[in-house]
Amino acid sequence: MSSSVDTFxxxxxxxYKWGFVTxxxxxxxxKGLSEETVRVxxxxxxxxxxxxxxxxxxxxxxxxLEKEQAxxxxxxxxxxxxxxxxxxxxxxxxxxxxxxSLDELDPEILRTYEKLGIPLQEQKMLAGVAVDAVFDxxxxxxxxxxxxxxxxxxxxxxxxxxxxxPELVKKYLGxxxxxxxxxxxxxxAAVFTDGSFVYVPKGVxxxxxxxxxxxxxxxxxxxxxxxxxxxxxxxxxxxxxxxTAPIRDENQLHAAVVELVALDNAQIKYxxxxxxxxxxxxxxxxxxxxxxxxGNCKGVNSKISWTQVETGSAITWKYPSCILxxxxxxxxxxSVALTNNYQQADTGTKMIHxxxxxxxxxxxxxxxxxxxxxxxxxxxxxxxxxxGARNYTQCDSLLIGDKxxxxxFPYIEVKNSTARMEHEASTSKIGExxxxxxxxxxxxxxxxxxxxxxGFCKQVFRELPMEFAVEAQKLLSVSxxxxxx
Amino acid sequence: xxxxxxxxxxxxxxxxEILKGIDLTINAGEVxxxxxxxxxxxxxxxxVLARREAYQVTDGQILFDGKDLLEMKPEVAACEGVFLAxxxxxxxxxxxxxxxxxxALNAIRKYRGLEEMDAMDFLPMFREKLKLLEMDDxxxxxxxxxxxxxxxxxxxxxxQMAILEPKLAVLDETDSGLDIDALRIVASxxxxxxxKDRAMLxxxxxxxxLNYIVPDFVHVLVDGRIVRSGGPELALELEDKGYGxxxxxxxxxxxx
Ligand SMILES: Nc1ncnc2c1ncn2[C@@H]1O[C@H](COP(=O)(O)OP(=O)(O)OP(=O)(O)O)[C@@H](O)[C@H]1O
Ligand SMILES: [Mg+2]
Numbered sequence: 001m002s003s004s005v006d007t008f009x010x011x012x013x014x015x016y017k018w019g020f021v022t023x024x025x026x027x028x029x030x031k032g033l034s035e036e037t038v039r040v041x042x043x044x045x046x047x048x049x050x051x052x053x054x055x056x057x058x059x060x061x062x063x064x065l066e067k068e069q070a071x072x073x074x075x076x077x078x079x080x081x082x083x084x085x086x087x088x089x090x091x092x093x094x095x096x097x098x099x100x101s102l103d104e105l106d107p108e109i110l111r112t113y114e115k116l117g118i119p120l121q122e123q124k125m126l127a128g129v130a131v132d133a134v135f136d137x138x139x140x141x142x143x144x145x146x147x148x149x150x151x152x153x154x155x156x157x158x159x160x161x162x163x164x165x166p167e168l169v170k171k172y173l174g175x176x177x178x179x180x181x182x183x184x185x186x187x188x189a190a191v192f193t194d195g196s197f198v199y200v201p202k203g204v205x206x207x208x209x210x211x212x213x214x215x216x217x218x219x220x221x222x223x224x225x226x227x228x229x230x231x232x233x234x235x236x237x238x239x240x241x242x243x244t245a246p247i248r249d250e251n252q253l254h255a256a257v258v259e260l261v262a263l264d265n266a267q268i269k270y271x272x273x274x275x276x277x278x279x280x281x282x283x284x285x286x287x288x289x290x291x292x293x294x295g296n297c298k299g300v301n302s303k304i305s306w307t308q309v310e311t312g313s314a315i316t317w318k319y320p321s322c323i324l325x326x327x328x329x330x331x332x333x334x335s336v337a338l339t340n341n342y343q344q345a346d347t348g349t350k351m352i353h354x355x356x357x358x359x360x361x362x363x364x365x366x367x368x369x370x371x372x373x374x375x376x377x378x379x380x381x382x383x384x385x386x387x388g389a390r391n392y393t394q395c396d397s398l399l400i401g402d403k404x405x406x407x408x409f410p411y412i413e414v415k416n417s418t419a420r421m422e423h424e425a426s427t428s429k430i431g432e433x434x435x436x437x438x439x440x441x442x443x444x445x446x447x448x449x450x451x452x453x454x455g456f457c458k459q460v461f462r463e464l465p466m467e468f469a470v471e472a473q474k475l476l477s478v479s480x481x482x483x484x485x
Numbered sequence: 486x487x488x489x490x491x492x493x494x495x496x497x498x499x500x501x502e503i504l505k506g507i508d509l510t511i512n513a514g515e516v517x518x519x520x521x522x523x524x525x526x527x528x529x530x531x532x533v534l535a536r537r538e539a540y541q542v543t544d545g546q547i548l549f550d551g552k553d554l555l556e557m558k559p560e561v562a563a564c565e566g567v568f569l570a571x572x573x574x575x576x577x578x579x580x581x582x583x584x585x586x587x588x589a590l591n592a593i594r595k596y597r598g599l600e601e602m603d604a605m606d607f608l609p610m611f612r613e614k615l616k617l618l619e620m621d622d623x624x625x626x627x628x629x630x631x632x633x634x635x636x637x638x639x640x641x642x643x644x645q646m647a648i649l650e651p652k653l654a655v656l657d658e659t660d661s662g663l664d665i666d667a668l669r670i671v672a673s674x675x676x677x678x679x680x681k682d683r684a685m686l687x688x689x690x691x692x693x694x695l696n697y698i699v700p701d702f703v704h705v706l707v708d709g710r711i712v713r714s715g716g717p718e719l720a721l722e723l724e725d726k727g728y729g730x731x732x733x734x735x736x737x738x739x740x741x
Contacts, residue, residue: 431575
């Protein structure tokens, strides 16, 4: 393989295209985290008392964990200790508190999103996608609100939801990911500054794709956002999430929480294309992406599908999971995770079967190139009451070059003997023979590699909405360029 | 000027000298066949022509269309017009035949400064070539070679050649693994691609193929050297007597 490896080494390293910084005036807190920080954040957001109480409880729990052992140590990733007092927990672009229209938004921010390919002016938007744009700590714009409201769909920033729909927030916040869930979930609950909120009422099929675009801009700032999506009985919603960050030499922390709730006969499709800055080719800088995502299939016949394409971040620690509580409910997880250069990813899912005849599908595709380390970690739990539960797991790894690694840790726990479990796994290397074959037909080495990789990921890509699938393919090609060796 | 000129070609594979001084000239419009015992270096020659990097050229030169072939990367050689029908075609899971072939064709067209072909123009052409090789339309949507039978893979190679229209087609044992009907179909596909602008180098063990694809020249490769060249009748003679006599002759000094 060595000679074609050389060919790849010659390929130019493609720069991270989304790495620019926007110069805007920001309202930010000094570095550091204490009970006082939490109070200030809550006050800045003019939150009702119940929110402050909830945050403080989470903070106290987190502070206790921090003293004990800080971050969980079981993940297959390595990083130096994080100094939580050296992070800014609140940074918001200075703007009028209540924008009447997008025209009032800082033009620099508008331009930022345009540069990222996410125009916020509705007339320029891709038809059929409503966007919530989160810039550093706060949501700066949500499009197509009026159109959605006609159907009764609530799509707004988390802050707005707290003000306008406190009863819904109170009912569902923390109901799927409690602050006690893990270290980062506790941290998020204490200091989260914004995020997206979606509520789709009974029997409503959301008329367009909903999307949040997360952008970290400010230096030395952590991003802690929270997304809560509730699909009421018989509702359907498809939600997309994208993210980028500027190139910076120091690592930045992103610790988000996503909670999904699907009631009877409801369906939620959640797709992510994660492209946080991955660090440079020597492993300097990049985002630490420590995220807790979980959905509860609370009602009968409900369904939650997670699809993720993870190409960015220096470290990814993420396990979008499903609790299959309702009878006949369905959980799905389709994942592509790519690690190149010195990136590390420990990602996978948990499927917790509680209800009868629940079924889950896991398809994980890990790609490692350069010195990348890619770990699949999955847990399938069939509880006693989950009669007739089924799980299918497929877990494939693709290695490019010989300095990278792929690891799989599938855990299975079955407490009901009627369960049917299927597990398939494979590890393969991009073969020199495959590359040569494609090159012999006229394709450049880099195009040949991305073709092979795209073929490998096809099962996952076809779960993504069309526009996203195209985006994801391009992203994979770019992320792989100049990487193989 | 000849299309292909190989002079004193020496090739090492994994530290062993496999080709020990090959001289071969092929003009546009000609079909040459190479025969020879297992392990004599036929595929090695084919792979070197396609610029596989693991095959190390230690001496000699190759001119293709007047250009130094040994300076070319595999994709450049392909774009210049060298096509190799593989002895063992490779599977590419998850990538559809149509997409793959259109990408390949467009890579070549782009290299030659031609406009890329869109799906609307490509599909009818693709279907026509499928017909030429009597291949099932279903193959359009299947992944490249994935789950194809041995014979289907070989046929697919010729299909690709028909679409990419190379200047030099090197067919490495395209006949092995084909049943009798398939052999006839593939051979007639190859024949339909014979033209005054195109040359072919057909590697085979069996005279049978050469009944269908009648070569202008036959070369016998033994232990990394071309030990005899002749017309189509040489293939018949080999079929009759095997390689023993040629090998013996080749070893006997001053017998030429
Ligand atoms: N990668 C390799 N490593 C070591 N030896 C090799 C390698 N590739 C080819 N060889 C050797 O080179 C010699 C020539 O092989 P080649 O495949 O060119 O023969 P061939 O004439 O095509 O044979 P066949 O008729 O069986 O297809 C053989 O002895 C083979 O074992
Ligand atoms: Mg051979």
